[in-house]
Amino acid sequence: MRIDQYIENKKRVHGRPICAYVYDLGRLRKHVNTLKSGLPAFCRLFYAVKANPDPRILGTLAPIVDGFEVASGGELHKVHQEKTVLFGAPAKKQEEIEEAIDAGVEAINVESFHDLNRIEWLSKERGAVTPVLIRVNLSRDVPESHHMMSGVPTQFGVDEREVPQIIQKALQMDHVRVEGFHFHAMSNNLNAEAHVQFVSMCLEKAKSWQNRFELDIHTVDVGGGIGINYWNPEEAFDWSLFTSGLHKMESQMDGLTLVLELGRYMTAAAGSYVTEVIDVKANHDHHFALIRGGSHHLRLPAAWKMSHPFRVHPIEEWEAPYERPGMKGAEVTIAGELCTPNDVLVKSEYVEELRAGDVVIFDYAGAYAWTISHHEFLSHPEPEFIYLEEKQ
Ligand SMILES: Cc1ncc(COP(=O)(O)O)c(C=O)c1O
Structure with a gap:
């Protein structure tokens, strides 16, 4: 050892x-390369910086991952400029939204109607059109979760019942473009089969809104939430079962890209x-x-x-x-x-x-x-x- x-x-x-x-950076590099190589081509692997923003960890991950998910202006400053960034946070300050737009992030999460208004307004001021992911708080409970962030009342995302209204509102705007949906819903899930079901459910929801509103979307972001078995490390989350479940979804994807934003499972x-x-x-x-x-x-x-x-x-x-x-x-x-x-x-x-x-x-x-x-x-x-x- x-x-x-x-x-x-x-x-x-x-x-x-x-x-x-x-921090064993060699081990980290090997682990994340293994994770990446198991994923189907329609998946993009992002690192959720909040799990550990240590610069040496970020530097090790930067050449391997497809991008970083950041949740504050502070995290935005820490990530490597050349990498693709998704910005999502529940209580965004105006300055953070401005910085995210100016940095040219790939998309900003919309967590409420107010969020949408502010992104539209600040983009307009800059003459920009900002891609957004609508973060959904699902109506249904999500399985096997340590912290529930969705399926129950929380401060995160837009209530699933209000998603049609927020889409309609976004469609009337000139400076935001709905790029997809964001579903981060749980933490420390140890059940790979349940995670496959969750991903499949997110995909179906996204496609139903895509069809209903004829949206030109590309991204379904299912967040992170894959767990570490701290209590019994021998019985770990079954990554190969999970990725084989993802491979079977190929025909369901219809040109959409699936984003995974893993934190704990990447660096713990x-x-x-x-x-x-x-x-x-x-x-x-x-x-x-x-x-x-x-x-x-x-x-x-x-x-x-x-x-x-x-x-x-x-x-x-x-x-x-x-x-x-x-x-x-x-x-x-x-x-x-x-x-x-x-x-x-x-x-x-x-x-x-x-x-x-x-x-x-x-x-x-x-x-x-x-x-x-x-x-x-x-x-x-x-x-x-x-x-x-x-x-x-
Ligand atoms: C929006 C979002 N994405 C990704 C993550 C990463 O989750 P995890 O570390 O469980 O993979 C979190 C964690 O809270 C999150 O809030």
Whole structure:
């Protein structure tokens, strides 16, 4: 394991415990090339920047993906100018819309009637015609989802029942052009068959509006939402089942292009959060290991109230003249360095042995990890960021 090599090779500095995000860029490149090569020709693979906007990650993905999906002016500035960009955000500021139009993004998502009016107006001011994707909040529940963004009342998209009205309104405008529909609806779906059904349903909906309003559309964007099985990594989302389902849709496509905007599934496995155990103790008959770091660096397990997958990298040397705290063959809760009981990354999981000075590796920390965390809380130093390339 390349991360274990990194830990072994890292020069120990007394008083400065290991705490790092380690991104395996070689692994990321290989993974995304594999994803891309499995897709049929009518699919375009975009990266949802929100999952991890680290410049080295974006730089690694840029030559492989067909484009980036951005959700803010900040993300727009981070992406590589030469790449195709889709811009979508629920509460767009005027400045962001202007920047997206000026940057010549491939399309902007329309999330409401007000959004449509503003894009039309700002495009008119610039003498531009802006391609838009109408983001739909489906009436039907979507299956197997961790976070529901559609099929239930949410702040996202246009209610499916109002889609005909918004299409009619857009058709009367001179400075927007309906390029297609956007259906991002879920998060962390682990069921490939359900995802194929979801894509097929989106396609049918888009085609029904296309036919009814004689739209000259090209794009059906089904968003992201493919999941990582944090609880049982052996039973992962079946990518080949998913892509074989997509290949079977060839005859349904009628010249349309399917856009996938994957975040988590692209980058999660390429990142690990690596931290050293500072103390091990028992409290009310329960073992606790306290690490350098915590939820201010990796908030995902606290946000989802789950134990993050972890492994122990034992460190044999112990140079201190006093006793080394540790525990053996029991359940342990791994907590961070913050003054809150919510700062827990692993809740009551069995370990063979864990001692102060050992290193804990939290894999699957390449997406929605550092970026969604509250870094400033308690003013601890940030982790290091390490990038492993192929030849290391
Ligand atoms: C519009 C949109 N597209 C794509 C994504 C990426 O989703 P995921 O990381 O689950 O693939 C998100 C995530 O929230 C999103 O809001």
